[in-house]
Amino acid sequence: MGQSRGAMPSLYRVAEYWMSRYEAVFPDLYAYYIGWGEPFCFRCSWLAPVDEAQGSLAAIWGSAGGWLERAHLHDWALGGSNEPENLVPLCRQCHDIMPEFSCRQSAISYVRDGVRKNSWWQFFTDGAFGASAGFPNPPFKVKLLRDAYVRFTEIERLVAAATKGDENAVVRVQKLLGDASWPARPPRLHDRPVTDPDALATP
Ligand SMILES: [Zn+2]
Known part of the structure; x- marks a missing residue:
């Protein structure tokens, strides 16, 4: 080595x-x-x-x-x-x-030994970030991804609860599925100014 x-x-x-x-x-x-x-x-x-x-x-x-x-x-x-x-x-x-x-x-x-990707997570991130491919700010991408993963795991828990018959969870899942912004597009992503001093760091 x-x-x-x-x-x-x-x-x-x-x-x-x-x-x-x-x-x-x-x-x-x-x-x-x-x-x-x-x-x-x-x-x-x-x-x-x-x-x-x-x-x-x-x-x-x-x-x-x-x-x-x-x-x-x-x-x-x-x-x-x-x-x-x-x-x-x-x-x-x-x-x-x-x-x-x-x-x-x-x-x-x-x-x-890693398990193959969770296809729901793939779908979720494609929906959330596909349109922002090439976004020139790696530190911001890390934050977006971390936030998306938190939301994704919340939704996973919700779906699991709904599957077990939790009526409150069923209502919340139905609401999510009817939400045009689902799965996770961050609000006004493209309007955010690049203010991070590391923003121009190369990948
Ligand atoms: Zn991985």
Whole structure:
């Protein structure tokens, strides 16, 4: 393994590294089925909401920054490198619950054992963010995604309660389904000014 402790490679550079090597390490990777034209989480196969018509893979993966994160396999704080071989694209949810691995192979097992994406979560995020593909503010994307996940898990709980016959939950689910703004489009998303000083950080 390299000893680079320097800057992180871009998300695209990480993806590019794995394009020709993934089968030996991640034989069941989603790319085997869908190719590399749609940026995805290596663990749960969640597809980041990006504009796939941008022309180059570099541009497409570049615009996924903020939706997908570069996760260290051998944890950085425990001595892991910033080499692409030690990094994988993960969604926020998979990265948040990833343990800090002192060994690259254990981390690879964690990524490989991930369950396939929840199709409801995919539908939810496509509906919420599909129109804002390429939004140039990765820190804001992280916030949007975190807020959406909170709302999504609330809705999941509500649907579970409705399924069990909770009448109050049934009414609330019916209301949600009748709401034209469902699933989660944030209000006036495109009107928000970019005020975060990190807004121009590159993915
Ligand atoms: Zn994931």
